[in-house]
């Protein structure tokens with residue numbers, strides 16, 4: 081007969097369960113009052129006020145609406161950062177939930193209301209128990225969806241003013257069973273670049289094409305040629321997406337327009353390939369336009385880089401899940417994701433890892449029907465607590481899962 085030993089974080093789970101529905105209620109409150117990028121005034125005030133109340137040293141307006149809470153304990157010298165995002169999306173909510181958005185056209189359709197509540201629940205528990213030794217920093221960032229809030233916080237001195245040795249973040253993931261964890265070492269999420277190509281010719285009568293420079297034909301040829309980048313230029317073992325998602329130009333079947341605008345989204349998983357694809361898109365656009373006597377104007381603003389998890393920190397994060405939740409809670413075959421995420425900027429500055437927790441069988445992220453699964457809130461909070469305690473006990477102090485938590489036994 082096998083005896084099941086309690087998991088080391090069982091007491092954390094008990095304590096977080098003791099908060100009852102407080103953080104679910106908070107999550108639903110945040111859901112009902114979503115705020116767009118850099119407008120997270122109410123949300124960041126709620127976050128900062130809570131943290132102050134629990135004894136955190138709080139810095140507000142780091143990167144416009146970002147908040148950083150710092151809590152020190154013991155003599156440990158390690159410094160850990162955990163990050164959550166706070167912003168919502170410009171989507172008209174269609175869930176019909178009693179706590180649905182009260183701001184038409186703005187919606188928490190990516191679960192950042194959940195991520196914020198998860199980290200707050202963990203922050204409260206860590207402040208109440210002080211079962212760690214070192215410096216804990218909880219980072220609440222604005223503008224993940226667009227506007228690069230992580231980079232804005234970094235530009236505002238995030239890691240100089242609030243140094244960390246490693247930084248971690250998480251995202252809920254629809255389609256993965258609720259509460260299952262996913263870890264990926266190395267490239268985990270794609271870079272994203274928007275490309276706008278304007279093919280400029282010379283318009284005229286549709287019946288007299290010889291008197292025009294037809295940008296429609298040049299654009300059609302370019303669309304096909306762009307597909308050769310993935311198949312003919314990039315290493316077949318690299319993952320790349322080149323999608324022409326929009327073509328606009330012309331108003332009538334018998335009029336050749338002056339110009340056509342193409343909009344592309346480009347995804348890659350490393351910086352070198354990203355640069356290679358950029359060079360090929362520009363070269364093909366210019367050469368194709370020229371081949372038809374037209375010209376191409378290419379706008380290529382830099383988007384988010386690929387999110388590349390650091391191997392050592394990812395293995396640490398995985399071990400935390402295995403130790404505190406058990407083997408069957410860790411997905412064996414979690415695959416890289418072609419969506420993008422601006423936590424990538426933080427991972428370019430400091431070692432760390434971005435992990436995933438299943439949201440169950442919900443609508444997809446960015447859908448007007450999406451909803452964060454409240455059942456995973458306390459589990460994810462327990463994970464952050466366990467990770468913080470393990471990370472901040474690895475130095476000189478005894479394991480953090482030791483005595484201080486005994487006090488929580490009812």
Ligand code: ZN
Nearest residue numbers: 190191192251
């Ligand atoms: Zn998101």
